[in-house]
Amino acid sequence: MNDDLLALTHTGDDYDKYFGAVVPPVFMNSLHIFKTFEQFADTDPFDEDKFVYGRVANPTVVIAEKKIAQLENGARAAIFSSGMAAAASAIMATCKSGSHIICLRNIYQPVRRFLSTFCIPKLSMSVTWVSGQDLSEFEHAIRPETSLIILESPATFIFTVTDIRAVADIAKKHGVRTYIDNSYCTPLFQKPLDLGVDISMHTMSKYLGGHSDIIGGVLVSKDDTLMRSIMSEMREWFGGIIGPMEGWLVTRSLRTLAVRLKQHQETAMEVAAFLERHPKVRRVNYTGLGSHPQADIIAKQQTGHTGLMSFLLDAPPEAAVKLINELKLFGIGVSWGGFESLALTPLYTASDEELAFLSLPDGRGLIRLYCGLEGTGNLIEDLEQALNRL
Numbered sequence: 001m002n003d004d005l006l007a008l009t010h011t012g013d014d015y016d017k018y019f020g021a022v023v024p025p026v027f028m029n030s031l032h033i034f035k036t037f038e039q040f041a042d043t044d045p046f047d048e049d050k051f052v053y054g055r056v057a058n059p060t061v062v063i064a065e066k067k068i069a070q071l072e073n074g075a076r077a078a079i080f081s082s083g084m085a086a087a088a089s090a091i092m093a094t095c096k097s098g099s100h101i102i103c104l105r106n107i108y109q110p111v112r113r114f115l116s117t118f119c120i121p122k123l124s125m126s127v128t129w130v131s132g133q134d135l136s137e138f139e140h141a142i143r144p145e146t147s148l149i150i151l152e153s154p155a156t157f158i159f160t161v162t163d164i165r166a167v168a169d170i171a172k173k174h175g176v177r178t179y180i181d182n183s184y185c186t187p188l189f190q191k192p193l194d195l196g197v198d199i200s201m202h203t204m205s206k207y208l209g210g211h212s213d214i215i216g217g218v219l220v221s222k223d224d225t226l227m228r229s230i231m232s233e234m235r236e237w238f239g240g241i242i243g244p245m246e247g248w249l250v251t252r253s254l255r256t257l258a259v260r261l262k263q264h265q266e267t268a269m270e271v272a273a274f275l276e277r278h279p280k281v282r283r284v285n286y287t288g289l290g291s292h293p294q295a296d297i298i299a300k301q302q303t304g305h306t307g308l309m310s311f312l313l314d315a316p317p318e319a320a321v322k323l324i325n326e327l328k329l330f331g332i333g334v335s336w337g338g339f340e341s342l343a344l345t346p347l348y349t350a351s352d353e354e355l356a357f358l359s360l361p362d363g364r365g366l367i368r369l370y371c372g373l374e375g376t377g378n379l380i381e382d383l384e385q386a387l388n389r390l
């Protein structure tokens with residue numbers, strides 16, 4: 001029995017409520033009314049079957065929340081209008097003015113900017129930036145005022161990983177909370193809460209939405225009290241709940257997540273192997289390759305690999321730009337997780353200081369590839385013709 005597949009396809013279904021419809025309706029309403037004042041006064045907005053007002057909770061959104069909570073083995077999930085709304089809410093819920101945070105250097109860049117241009121100057125927080133690849137960095141960085149460790153594994157750019165259980169153990173020993181961006185793996189290929197992490201976050205704009213048609217994000221935890229404060233304080237006060245239509249689209253998309261990921265993985269494995277063999281390619285960064293320098297940690301905590309990778313050509317950075325311009329099937333763009341393949345040189349215009357901060361001296365020529373659903377043969381053919389033109 002695969003519980004994940006049952007969660008994706010059926011958790012949250014309640015056919016009796018909706019005339020046997022296999023697809024639940026979109027509750028496009030802001031308000032729920034009551035027969036008596038007593039019923040109104042008795043309603044706990046945290047109750048999954050009671051609703052008062054759309055900024056607090058929505059019945060369509062709750063269906064997708066039940067699926068994510070089950071997939072991550074969490075107590076409760078809260079869906080937001082974007083991944084960044086979820087990320088900022090998690091930081092606000094776990095930190096306060098003066099808090100110290102330990103954060104990965106190559107964290108998703110808007111999270112880094114939120115910390116460095118908002119949390120540090122406006123809320124007097126402080127941040128120690130770490131590579132995430134050496135456990136002693138975490139031990140040494142912890143201070144009495146440390147509130148949160150922020151992880152992303154695999155992380156943006158070269159897909160380095162962090163030993164999640166080991167960091168969660170260190171954090172617990174010191175009473176520090178942990179947060180991870182689990183968007184790359186999705187709950188199907190990595191379950192950080194089971195490894196001891198307090199909060200797992202996903203952007204729903206990528207694989208969970210899966211069709212490049214929605215923006216959304218989610219937080220999930222095994223800690224019911226923490227989720228209550230995230231939902232009834234952060235989400236309610238900042239007003240960051242996802243809209244009913246987007247919430248409905250998330251449920252639509254989750255039903256096919258497992259088959260989509262299986263295909264992304266199969267294609268990316270073949271694309272990565274093709275690139276690794278190609279004489280014009282210097283190095284390929286993909287968690288599915290045996291050559292990944294942290295393959296032992298990956299084997300401990302990931303049960304799969306998805307469609308994202310990066311690689312370096314054996315040529316100056318200008319060649320990387322020429323290559324992505326020559327690609328016909330891979331669009332040039334940010335994001336990933338949809339049906340369409342994408343390519344980008346994300347650090348081509350980065351400053352020397354930025355590349356030094358990220359410890360990516362060769363970063364300018366880094367090409368990020370996202371393998372979509374156009375077919376493995378078609379994508380490899382496209383890469384081959386573009387490489388031949390260099």
Ligand SMILES: *Cc1c(COP(=O)(O)O)cnc(C)c1O
Nearest residue numbers: 082083084108181183203205216
């Ligand atoms: C896109 C992305 C986010 C932010 O999600 P939004 O829905 O765009 O706000 C966070 N983390 C990762 C890894 C992402 O790729």
